[in-house]
Amino acid sequence: MVLEKEVINPNPKVATILNHEDIVSRIPMDYIQDNEDLFGTLSQQVLSVPTRNTKWKYLFFHDSSVFRPAAKAFEKSEKDNENTNLPAKYTEYLKGTTAYRDFWIEERKRCLEGYEPIVDGEPCGIRIPGEYYFYLNYCRINLLITNKDTGEDSEGVSFPRFNTMDYYYFKELELRENPTKFGLSLDYKQHFILSKARRKGFSFKNAGGATWKYTFFKDVKVAIIAETGSDALKTFEKCLNNIDFLTEYTEFGGPHIYRTYSEAQGKGAIKAGTKDKQGNEKGRKSSIFTVSLNGRPDAAAGLGCVRLIFEEAGKIGNLMKAWKFAEPTLRSGKLLKGIAIIFGTGGDMNGATRDFSKMFYAPDHYKLGGYQNIYEEVETIENCGWFVDDMWFREGASFTDGDGKVYKAIDKQGNAIRWVAEIDLNIERNKAKKGGKEAFAVEITQYCKTPKEAFLVLEGNIFPTIELHARLARLRANKEFDLLGTNGTLVEEKGIVTFKADMENKLEPINEYPVKPKRKDREGCIIQFESPREINGKVPDGAYIISIDTIRQDSDGGKSLIAIYVLKTKKHAFEIGHDEIVMSYVGRPKYNPIDTSNFILYKMGKYYNAKITHENDAAGKSVRDFFVKNKAFHMLMKPPSNIVDKHISNSKTNQRKSGHSMGSIELVEIGELYTNQWLMEKRGINPHTGLEERNLDLLADKGLLEELIAYNRDRNTDRVSALMGAIIQSKNVFNEYAKKEKESNKVTTWFAERMNPTYKR
Numbered sequence: 001m002v003l004e005k006e007v008i009n010p011n012p013k014v015a016t017i018l019n020h021e022d023i024v025s026r027i028p029m030d031y032i033q034d035n036e037d038l039f040g041t042l043s044q045q046v047l048s049v050p051t052r053n054t055k056w057k058y059l060f061f062h063d064s065s066v067f068r069p070a071a072k073a074f075e076k077s078e079k080d081n082e083n084t085n086l087p088a089k090y091t092e093y094l095k096g097t098t099a100y101r102d103f104w105i106e107e108r109k110r111c112l113e114g115y116e117p118i119v120d121g122e123p124c125g126i127r128i129p130g131e132y133y134f135y136l137n138y139c140r141i142n143l144l145i146t147n148k149d150t151g152e153d154s155e156g157v158s159f160p161r162f163n164t165m166d167y168y169y170f171k172e173l174e175l176r177e178n179p180t181k182f183g184l185s186l187d188y189k190q191h192f193i194l195s196k197a198r199r200k201g202f203s204f205k206n207a208g209g210a211t212w213k214y215t216f217f218k219d220v221k222v223a224i225i226a227e228t229g230s231d232a233l234k235t236f237e238k239c240l241n242n243i244d245f246l247t248e249y250t251e252f253g254g255p256h257i258y259r260t261y262s263e264a265q266g267k268g269a270i271k272a273g274t275k276d277k278q279g280n281e282k283g284r285k286s287s288i289f290t291v292s293l294n295g296r297p298d299a300a301a302g303l304g305c306v307r308l309i310f311e312e313a314g315k316i317g318n319l320m321k322a323w324k325f326a327e328p329t330l331r332s333g334k335l336l337k338g339i340a341i342i343f344g345t346g347g348d349m350n351g352a353t354r355d356f357s358k359m360f361y362a363p364d365h366y367k368l369g370g371y372q373n374i375y376e377e378v379e380t381i382e383n384c385g386w387f388v389d390d391m392w393f394r395e396g397a398s399f400t401d402g403d404g405k406v407y408k409a410i411d412k413q414g415n416a417i418r419w420v421a422e423i424d425l426n427i428e429r430n431k432a433k434k435g436g437k438e439a440f441a442v443e444i445t446q447y448c449k450t451p452k453e454a455f456l457v458l459e460g461n462i463f464p465t466i467e468l469h470a471r472l473a474r475l476r477a478n479k480e481f482d483l484l485g486t487n488g489t490l491v492e493e494k495g496i497v498t499f500k501a502d503m504e505n506k507l508e509p510i511n512e513y514p515v516k517p518k519r520k521d522r523e524g525c526i527i528q529f530e531s532p533r534e535i536n537g538k539v540p541d542g543a544y545i546i547s548i549d550t551i552r553q554d555s556d557g558g559k560s561l562i563a564i565y566v567l568k569t570k571k572h573a574f575e576i577g578h579d580e581i582v583m584s585y586v587g588r589p590k591y592n593p594i595d596t597s598n599f600i601l602y603k604m605g606k607y608y609n610a611k612i613t614h615e616n617d618a619a620g621k622s623v624r625d626f627f628v629k630n631k632a633f634h635m636l637m638k639p640p641s642n643i644v645d646k647h648i649s650n651s652k653t654n655q656r657k658s659g660h661s662m663g664s665i666e667l668v669e670i671g672e673l674y675t676n677q678w679l680m681e682k683r684g685i686n687p688h689t690g691l692e693e694r695n696l697d698l699l700a701d702k703g704l705l706e707e708l709i710a711y712n713r714d715r716n717t718d719r720v721s722a723l724m725g726a727i728i729q730s731k732n733v734f735n736e737y738a739k740k741e742k743e744s745n746k747v748t749t750w751f752a753e754r755m756n757p758t759y760k761r
Helices: 020-025 029-034 069-080 098-113 130-138 164-177 202-216 229-249 319-330 353-361 418-434 437-446 465-477 479-484 593-607 618-629 641-647 665-680 702-710 718-733 743-755
Strands: 015-017 059-061 141-146 153-158 192-196 221-226 256-262 267-272 287-292 307-310 339-345 386-388 398-400 406-408 486-493 496-501 525-528 544-549 562-568 581-587 611-614 682-685 692-694
Touching: 059 164, 069 130, 098 130, 098 202, 130 164, 130 202, 130 229, 164 192, 164 202, 164 339, 164 386, 192 353, 202 221, 202 229, 202 267, 202 287, 202 307, 202 339, 221 229, 229 256, 229 267, 229 287, 307 319, 319 339, 319 353, 339 353, 398 418, 418 437, 437 465, 465 665, 465 702, 486 593, 496 525, 496 593, 544 593, 544 718, 562 593, 562 718, 581 593, 581 702, 581 718, 593 611, 593 618, 611 618, 611 718, 641 665, 641 718, 665 718, 702 718
Parallel strands: 192 339, 192 386, 221 287, 221 307, 307 339, 544 611
Antiparallel strands: 015 059, 141 153, 256 267, 267 287, 398 406, 486 496, 486 525, 525 581, 544 562, 562 581, 682 692
16 A cells, blocks of 8 residues: 655654755765775665655754653653752643643543644644653653763663654554544554664663553553563563553552562563452453464464554564464454564574564565555565664764764764664674674674574575575675576477567566565576587587486475576586576466476477486476386486495485485585585686675576575475575586696686677677
């Protein structure tokens, strides 16, 4: 759904609206570009309006203090009474007076309906949601407090400071929960899935929201759900602190029917109200409680809540199943009674992140609110969840330009000066690189710029994830790299196979992983990266190897894909180039997918004069049967006996007639090892950049890059499996190639040819 932008006319004393040109004009671009080696390159994320995929105008606040009148009054009272025994208070009106009562009635109204300050006798043109007003003025959080005498920062407890990250989050949350307030239909009432960088205070915000529901609404339930009880208790404890503060200092507090908190049992609960002499519950009867999933995905079923808070979703091992149980309890038929907030943090994204990642990138499929993905290096029309990068709130970061002017990443009014934050982040990343791959990976995931960085898997992946991610980012950022591959078909006439390019753009390759659930057409197409290279007028024997990862059966719901890769071998490296991928097919033919894909495989073999390998387990039988039937068994490769005998004793794979096996952990480990070596193998100097490049720097297959980044043994990674087969067989047959004179010069010359715009594939 494309939303019209809000119509607002803010008082210029409070805020002004910024557009793209306004953002760029405030940046000392020349100085930054002249010192790019130190400051890095500014991304499109900080040069563009970051709210352009929402209803909200992008504001620069000049006086945000107007949104914290109650907090300011309490802070003044604290300061005035700091050397006395008098408690701080929100109002000087005496309790029991009409003025006192009217003050709290007005504050309650602001917390429920929202607040638009009066400036110069008129509404200022900017309203904040009631939940945000409550959070700013009635919740206490941990934050850095600067000692005015010493200038030192230390963590203390105080009211939240206004900042633009929170401003847009709470506005969007209100829109999702109450769309009719903004003239939208109830269809826009949707659940909230959010990925974010570390230390953005969302546990405090969620605790504030839970307390807000508990305090101002009757008969409502709020559940804090986490993989472990201890994780849920962290947010629940913040709720209790909020409730205790309200009871001590405001008219919003009150008694509770029960209150439990047990670290030993990993659970807590509180319910507002009282009991009469007969044991009947009276009062609001609203409640907050924790739920630990911990191997019980159905633990969130049947809760009947108005808000579910999934804490640190990247840690929840079976999030999709838990959501499947929980989601129906939030609605009555098609109407939502409540919403869920599912959020997770970069740096906690190990094995459990798979479900969170899938839900984040396909929100519509899981009945979650979606937003155009403007967050990656190159934005797409695809939807994803709400994303909070590190540039939205990088407290303490600053930048000094060539004239000595100092810019703060978060200014005094809470504006996020996003380009300053990114420069500081770039500098920190450069430092982290010196600490090794692990330190650099942690830096990226915890303080991420994009969702892809947040979902970077640090464990269970042998492949060079950081380098692959950088290559993928480069491909996305430079559209000219799309020219490296040509879509088309293979046509056989009179026994000769030729490649026919798709000049009418009718073919749609599958170049993403995982495939979007809403994509119906999964037929895919052949992509040629380089045509067969000839020596003395013919494609030499042994120059190419083809590997297929096929499917087990035609009728498996149409979900599994077939992956075929053509890989150049090392046999003629100095005549036709090194072992790069020259052609691929990823997809599932619409009709007779197994036979059709085998015909594609057969034509590839003839086109490249190549030998073919396939998994020789159950699924591979169809490949072998096809080539026997078509009198082409000679095109199939024998098992990689040299490799298997070297690493595995008594393996049965060598007893089979063709192909390779991935049927044991030992064989998978061999595939991972050789594929990792292949990715990192150096290929000479790129004459355009002057940098030494590796095989992975030549990959032009975005889907393969995404699979390699996401790879672990539990995932279905068809492309990686096919590539592993080709690399194992290539290693088995062409283990090493003889060095020749002037090797480095020839490699560099080959690079120059490959990167030349006039190079013919």
